[in-house]
């Protein structure tokens with residue numbers, strides 16, 4: 470299985486970091502294919518927590534080359550700070566490679582992200598204000614600067630001057646802000662970042678294909694998740710890139726036939742950050758249990774995530790959009806204390822009087838549907854020490870089997886705690 474994609478099947482925070490870490494140790498390369506430093510994977514190793522924002526999880530294994538793919542947007546200052554903090558914890562980052570085709574996040578992207586969110590007022594998207602959306606917008610508008618531009622001072626200055634001409638006019642005339650200085654930016658990007666970044670800049674597409682041709686394993690790691698996808702998520706409350714497995718093709722430079730397996734990460738319940746429709750959303754005591762036991766607070770913002778029951782309609786859609794070959798089910802242990810569990814198997818639309826087995830394409834429908842639940846007994850036992858399928862109580866196995874049946878895709882791994890070793894392999 471040379472090329473494997475790992476993708477979130479919900480609204481993010483499924484625990485992709487831990488599953489990616491689990492897979493990374495057998496990989497020659499781990500390539501991030503989209504997103505920016507808005508990801509925040511958490512990997513717990515020997516009691517130490519590593520919060521990876523931009524650097525692929527493979528960095529934690531000496532035999533793995535972590536690669537930031539062309540589909541990622543890179544804030545060099547943030548990347549270097551992350552490298553410094555990893556190295557301070559004894560992690561060697563010298564193998565890290567960054568695609569020359571990746572786009573750079575520039576100071577105006579951060580500034581415009583903050584300003585446009587403020588202008589949207591009550592309708593704001595809740596972006597992380599790190600410039601990621603504006604950097605992708607400039608990439609599509611073909612006025613972006615790429616990592617490779619740093620290697621040619623003349624080209625970098627030309628592109629910087631051209632971009633600033635327009636951006637400074639917007640900052641001044643639309644937002645009443647002071648202009649940004651080209652000299653200051655060039656000094657920082659070329660003088661400060663480039664010397665440290667230059668050894669990392671690489672032909673990432675070449676690296677991936679050399680590994681594939683040699684029959685070595687490559688992991689293509691997505692950030693965010695299926696329902697935050699720019700095309701397939703609940704627009705506009707989405708991210709500005711394509712986390713779905715197809716995004717791995719463009720974001721890492723492989724063809725669809727290079728991908729041999731696609732692992733969907735699903736949390737044993739669902740959470741969502743910020744606004745947007747959420748059919749299985751829970752309130753009350755059960756919500757508090759999920760939030761507290763699952764520590765469902767934003768890694769960056771500390772914001773409480775909205776919790777809900779597992780939604781198999783969403784999962785079936787994620788199976789379709791990503792052609793999932795298997796599932797990793799995380800955080801099953803969070804459900805340990807609940808006496809009754811519900812799984813959403815369909816949606817009822819009270820207006821059309823119609824039952825949806827699959828995701829309705831129209832978002833107004835999604836806003837008004839009510840979930841149809843199947844009810845299961847909880848196991849009310851501590852799963853945190855489980856290491857083999859036999860350690861899982863009958864009710865827990867039934868829950869996992871039901872989700873696999875509803876998805877039509879096998880569950881291969883079940884997470885039973887945040888630690889690196891807290892998982893159970895349930896199938897090959």
Ligand code: GDP
Nearest residue numbers: 482483484485486510511799800884885886887
């Ligand atoms: P991502 O955004 O999908 O990458 O999510 P993270 O990797 O940040 O994971 C979210 C949180 O869940 C982290 O704090 C993990 O340590 C934790 N986590 C991952 N898997 C499990 C699990 O099986 N059980 C529990 N209780 N926590 C887990």
